[in-house]
Amino acid sequence: MIRQEHKEKFLQELTASEKVFFLKTARAAISAKRYRPSEDLFYYCYFMTLRERLKAISPSRGNGMTRILLVEGAKDIDDTLKIYIQRLEETKGSTPDPSGDKFLELFS
Numbered sequence: 193m194i195r196q197e198h199k200e201k202f203l204q205e206l207t208a209s210e211k212v213f214f215l216k217t218a219r220a221a222i223s224a225k226r227y228r229p230s231e232d233l234f235y236y237c238y239f240m241t242l243r244e245r246l247k248a249i250s251p252s253r254g255n256g257m258t259r260i261l262l263v264e265g266a267k268d269i270d271d272t273l274k275i276y277i278q279r280l281e282e283t284k285g286s287t288p289d290p291s292g293d294k295f296l297e298l299f300s
Contacts, residue, residue, distance in 0.1 A: 194231060198231070199298060199299065201238070202214065202299050210244070213240075214237045217236075218296055221280070222296070223292070226284045226285050226287065226288055228283050229292050235272075239276065243266065243273070246262055
């Protein structure tokens with residue numbers, strides 16, 4: 193079940209372009225991958241969005257510490273995504289969930 197704090201996290205922590213990416217990711221996950229709307233789906237989309245944010249960050253040419261932090265951050269996000277993907281795969285349906293529209297509408 194999606195709680196109000198998820199919507200607040202979405203509204204407060206993501207930029208406008210990241211919100212669009214989140215919604216596109218959610219739409220694809222619900223329709224193509226047949227994932228069910230849930231807290232796991234929210235976090236899957238959220239961490240996919242954070243991964244895109246890290247890809248957009250380009251470290252200064254000589255700043256090795258920034259590169260290390262970006263690589264380690266991306267690795268942590270990828271490990272977290274694996275957990276959510278596994279959980280979503282266990283509960284996915286054979287057809288797209290009709291309540292997916294409500295999930296998308298909540299964040300639109």
